[in-house]
Amino acid sequence: TEATGPYAAPYGAGHPREELPAAYDSPGRRGTPLRGTPYPGSPQERYEPYGDGQTHGGRQGFAPADLREGPHGSSHGGPNGGPDGSPLEAPHDDPSEDPRKAARRGGLGAWARRLTGARPAAERPGQAPAPAPTVWEEQQRQSREAAGAPADGAYRPAAERLSPEAADERWPDPATILLTALGPGPRLWERGPDHPDALTVRLGTAPQDGGRSAAPVTVELRKAGALGLAGPRTRLGGLARAAVAQLAALHSPATLEIVLLSTDRAHSLEDRLADWAWLGWLPQVRPAHSQDCRLLLAYDKEQAAARTAELARRLDDGPLGPQWAAAERSAVASAAARYNGPYTLLIVDGDPGSPALRETTARLAASGPAAGIHVLCLAETPAATPAFPLASTYEAARAASPAFGECGAVAVLSGDVATALRVVQPGTGPNGTVAAVDAVSGAWAERFARALAPLREADTGTGLGGRPARSAAVPLPDASRLLDELGLARATPASLMARWAAASDTGRSGAASDTGLPGAAAVLGAGPHGPVCADLAADACHLLVTGGPGSGKTELLRSLAASLAAADRPDLLSLVLVDGAGPERGEGLRLCTDLPHVTTHLTASDPVRMRQFAQALSSELKRRAETLAGTDFAEWRAAHLPAPRTPAPRRSPEAASGSSLAERDGSSTGTLRLRARSVPGPGGEAQAVQSAPMPRLFVLVDDFDALVAPALGSTGRPAAGSVVRALEAVAREGAALGVHLIAATGHPDRTSDTATDRAAGLRVELGPAADAAEPVPPGRGRLHRAADSSVTPFQAGRVTGRIPRTSTLRPTVVPLEWERMGDPPARRPLRELGNGPTDLALLASALQRAAQSCGAPAVPPLL
Incomplete structure (x- = not known):
C-alpha cells in the first residue's frame, strides 16, 4: 500500500532528477568507499549495495545501505540485510521501460520494499519470472500475519494495536516526560536493561483510525543499532532534545550513560553550547567507568578523541575482542542480542571533524551495539520536499556525517516548515512512516535537566518498578x-x-x-x-x-x-x-x-x-x-556480654527533702546515674551481672x-x-x-x-x-x-x-565552563602542614x- 500526499511520490516520479555528489567524496573513510557507492567510471552495470561486500578494512557493514541513486542504479540494502546477513541485491534500470516506472522502483521505495519483504514489482516483459520467496521472506510474511499485519506488507505501527491511552502510557509524550522529572512518581528511571521498552525512543505521532487519533512512532535502538536524524538544524535540535530527554528520564545512570560529541566546525562553539549546555546537568553524563574527565562531553577534537578512545577500549574488552572493527555483521548482531546492559548513548552532532574521528564514529555506529554502545547521529540537511526528495536528503546526511550511513533506522524532517517526520526502519513499508514530530525547546530541556541534576538512584533491595536494584559501580579513588x-x-x-x-x-x-x-x-x-x-x-x-x-x-x-x-x-x-x-x-x-x-x-x-x-x-x-x-x-x-546499663529510678523530691546534698543520690540533684542491671541469683536474691x-x-x-x-x-x-x-x-x-x-x-x-x-x-x-x-x-x-x-x-x-x-x-568557586568539562580534572594540590593532628590521633x-x-x-x- 503506497502512502498518498504531496510527498508520498518516490524519487523520480514527476520531479526533476537531481544528481548529488557521490557518498565516497565525503571524508573519513581513508580511501574506502561507502557501502553501495561505486567509483566514477566503474564498468559495473549491476553492483551489490555493499560494493564488494567489504568495508572498514575488510568488515561487512551492519546498518542500512545507501538510499541514493548513483550513476549505476540504486542501492537497496537494509538495516539487517538478507536472511543470512548478506547484502540485498539492487535492481537495475531497463532502457526499454518508462523512466518514471523505473524511478519508482529505485531509490527509497525499492529499498524499503526489499527490506520489508513486500511483494515484488510486476515482472518486466522479456525478463525471467520472479524467484520464489526465500526462507527469510517467508518468515517475515508469517511474522506479519502472526502480528496481525496485512499480508501485503503494509506497515502497521505497534501502537496501532493499542488504545490511544495505552500507547501514550507506554511511550509518554514530552509533557509527561517533563512532569516525570519535576514531580514524584513511579515512572522516573523505570526502564532497566530487562525492560521490554528499554532504549525505545518516541519520535512523534502518526494518525490512525482515519485521523481520529494518533499513535506514537517509536524506534528500538537495541534492534536498529543506531539512529540517524536529519533535517534543518533549527528543527533538528528540538527533535534531538526530545529523544535524549526521554531516554534520560526513563533510564537511570546505572542503566544508561550519555556521551556527546559536538565538534562540527561548521558551527561556532557558542552555537553548539547553546544547543547542548543543558545536557551537562544530567546525571547520565557523569563518568562512571574511570573516564578521565569531569563530564562525558566533547567540544573539541582532543576531547572527542578521548571519548571515542574510551568507547573503543570498551569494545576491545567486549565479546568481539580487539578485532571488533573487522567483525562480520552477523557476529555484531549476535553479540548485541546477548548484551544485557548497561548501555551507552553516543550523540554525534554533525561532522566529527578529523578523518580519524569520522572513521571511528562510523565504526562505533556499526559495531558498537555489541558492547551496548548505540549512536544517535545528527546531520544537518534541507527538509525533504518534492524539490529535494527523501533519497536526496539521505545522501546529503551521509555526506555530512559518515556515521549516518551506518544507522539501522533514520528519521528525516520533511515539509516546507520541517514539522513532519518520515521514519524509515525495518518494517515501515516502502515510504516509511509519516508522523508529526515531537520537539522541545532549549528552555524546556534546561528545566528538565536541572530537575534531574540532584537526583541519585536509591541503593535499596528493590529498585524502581519492583526490579532488583543494581548498585552502580564507581571508579576507585586515588586516595x-x-x-x-x-x-x-x-x-x-x-x-x-x-x-x-x-x-x-x-x-x-x-x-x-x-x-x-x-x-x-x-x-x-x-x-x-x-x-x-x-x-x-x-x-x-x-x-x-x-x-x-x-x-x-x-x-x-x-x-x-x-x-x-x-x-x-x-x-x-x-x-x-x-x-x-x-x-x-x-x-x-x-x-x-x-x-x-x-x-x-x-x-x-x-x-x-x-x-x-x-x-x-x-x-x-x-x-x-x-x-x-x-x-x-x-x-x-x-552469654557473658555485660548487661546494658539502665537508668536508676528517680526518687521523689519529698523523699529527698530534709537530707543533705551528700546524702542525696543523683536522681534528686538532676544527675542521671547508671547502675548495672540485677538478675535473680541461685537463691532468689538479686545480684549484679558480672561484666568481665x-x-x-x-x-x-x-x-x-x-x-x-x-x-x-x-x-x-x-x-x-x-x-x-x-x-x-x-x-x-x-x-x-x-x-x-x-x-x-x-x-x-x-x-x-x-x-x-x-x-x-x-x-x-x-x-x-x-x-x-x-x-x-x-x-x-x-x-x-x-x-x-x-x-x-x-x-x-x-x-x-x-x-x-x-x-x-579550601573550597574555591570557579566559573562553569561547559566546553572544558570534557578535559581531565585538575588535581588539587595537597599541603601537609605538620602542625595538625592526624586522623589516628x-x-x-x-x-x-x-x-x-x-x-x-x-x-x-x-x-
Whole structure:
C-alpha cells in the first residue's frame, strides 16, 4: 500500500532528477568507499549495495545501505540485510521501460520494499519470472500475519494495536516526560536493561483510525543499532532534545550513560553550547567507568578523541575482542542480542571533524551495539520536499556525517516548515512512516535537566518498578580516608559509644547492626560499591596481606587496627601489635599504641622480650581452651556480654527533702546515674551481672616474613623462631578460641609454607594486578575470599594523614565552563602542614574518652 500526499511520490516520479555528489567524496573513510557507492567510471552495470561486500578494512557493514541513486542504479540494502546477513541485491534500470516506472522502483521505495519483504514489482516483459520467496521472506510474511499485519506488507505501527491511552502510557509524550522529572512518581528511571521498552525512543505521532487519533512512532535502538536524524538544524535540535530527554528520564545512570560529541566546525562553539549546555546537568553524563574527565562531553577534537578512545577500549574488552572493527555483521548482531546492559548513548552532532574521528564514529555506529554502545547521529540537511526528495536528503546526511550511513533506522524532517517526520526502519513499508514530530525547546530541556541534576538512584533491595536494584559501580579513588569509610567524619565519644552499643546488641540477638557494619568488621577502604569489610569473626578465619615495598602494607595494618577499635569496646576487643622488622624500619605499628584497645606492643629487637611474648601468647591460648571447654566462642561471648546499663529510678523530691546534698543520690540533684542491671541469683536474691567477659583478641603482625626468615645479624634472630611458632599456633587453633591473626608480608615466597599462609581465609594483595599496564597509587589492592573465591578491588583507607581542614586547600568557586568539562580534572594540590593532628590521633582521643564514659574495665596485657 503506497502512502498518498504531496510527498508520498518516490524519487523520480514527476520531479526533476537531481544528481548529488557521490557518498565516497565525503571524508573519513581513508580511501574506502561507502557501502553501495561505486567509483566514477566503474564498468559495473549491476553492483551489490555493499560494493564488494567489504568495508572498514575488510568488515561487512551492519546498518542500512545507501538510499541514493548513483550513476549505476540504486542501492537497496537494509538495516539487517538478507536472511543470512548478506547484502540485498539492487535492481537495475531497463532502457526499454518508462523512466518514471523505473524511478519508482529505485531509490527509497525499492529499498524499503526489499527490506520489508513486500511483494515484488510486476515482472518486466522479456525478463525471467520472479524467484520464489526465500526462507527469510517467508518468515517475515508469517511474522506479519502472526502480528496481525496485512499480508501485503503494509506497515502497521505497534501502537496501532493499542488504545490511544495505552500507547501514550507506554511511550509518554514530552509533557509527561517533563512532569516525570519535576514531580514524584513511579515512572522516573523505570526502564532497566530487562525492560521490554528499554532504549525505545518516541519520535512523534502518526494518525490512525482515519485521523481520529494518533499513535506514537517509536524506534528500538537495541534492534536498529543506531539512529540517524536529519533535517534543518533549527528543527533538528528540538527533535534531538526530545529523544535524549526521554531516554534520560526513563533510564537511570546505572542503566544508561550519555556521551556527546559536538565538534562540527561548521558551527561556532557558542552555537553548539547553546544547543547542548543543558545536557551537562544530567546525571547520565557523569563518568562512571574511570573516564578521565569531569563530564562525558566533547567540544573539541582532543576531547572527542578521548571519548571515542574510551568507547573503543570498551569494545576491545567486549565479546568481539580487539578485532571488533573487522567483525562480520552477523557476529555484531549476535553479540548485541546477548548484551544485557548497561548501555551507552553516543550523540554525534554533525561532522566529527578529523578523518580519524569520522572513521571511528562510523565504526562505533556499526559495531558498537555489541558492547551496548548505540549512536544517535545528527546531520544537518534541507527538509525533504518534492524539490529535494527523501533519497536526496539521505545522501546529503551521509555526506555530512559518515556515521549516518551506518544507522539501522533514520528519521528525516520533511515539509516546507520541517514539522513532519518520515521514519524509515525495518518494517515501515516502502515510504516509511509519516508522523508529526515531537520537539522541545532549549528552555524546556534546561528545566528538565536541572530537575534531574540532584537526583541519585536509591541503593535499596528493590529498585524502581519492583526490579532488583543494581548498585552502580564507581571508579576507585586515588586516595581514601578511613574515617569517611567508617562513617566517622566527626569522630566523637558519643558516636563511638553508639556504635559499641549497636555491636553489643548485635552480639546478643544476632540481628544486623544499625551502623550497617558487622560488630568485629575490619574496614579495609573504599570499594566500587562502598566500604570493603573483612569480618574475621563471622568467617572464623585469619587475614594475610601481601605487597611489595611502598604498596601500603603498614598503613593498611594501622587502618585495620583503628577500624577494629572503633567496632567494639576495649573490654570486648583487644589488640596485640608486633613489628617483625624492628625499629630500623620506621615507626611501624607504634603509632597505634594510643588506642585504648592495644594491650601489648612488641618490637622484634629484644630476644628476651620476644620469648616472653611467645610464652604469654601460648598460655593465653591454653587458658581460653580451658575456659571454653569445647563451647563455641560466639555462644560463650553472647552469654557473658555485660548487661546494658539502665537508668536508676528517680526518687521523689519529698523523699529527698530534709537530707543533705551528700546524702542525696543523683536522681534528686538532676544527675542521671547508671547502675548495672540485677538478675535473680541461685537463691532468689538479686545480684549484679558480672561484666568481665573474655575479649576477642586480634594479633597484628607487620613484616611477618622478617620473623620467618630473619636477616643475618638481626638482634631478634635468636628468638624469632619461638614467636613464629606461637603465631602458627594462633593460625591453627585461634579462630575457635576468639583469637585472630592479621599478618603482612613483603615476600610471600618466604611465608608460603607456614601455617599462617595455609589458614588465611582472607587475603589482600596490594599493588597492581598481574595484567595491569599502568601504575597504581599506594594502597590499591584486592580482597580475596576463600569461601566463595570472590575478588573485590579497593583503595585502602588512610588513617595517619592530617585531617582535611589542615591538609587540603579550601573550597574555591570557579566559573562553569561547559566546553572544558570534557578535559581531565585538575588535581588539587595537597599541603601537609605538620602542625595538625592526624586522623589516628583524633580517633584515639575520642576512643579513650568513650571508654572512660562507658566504664569499660581495662584488659590486662599479655606482657
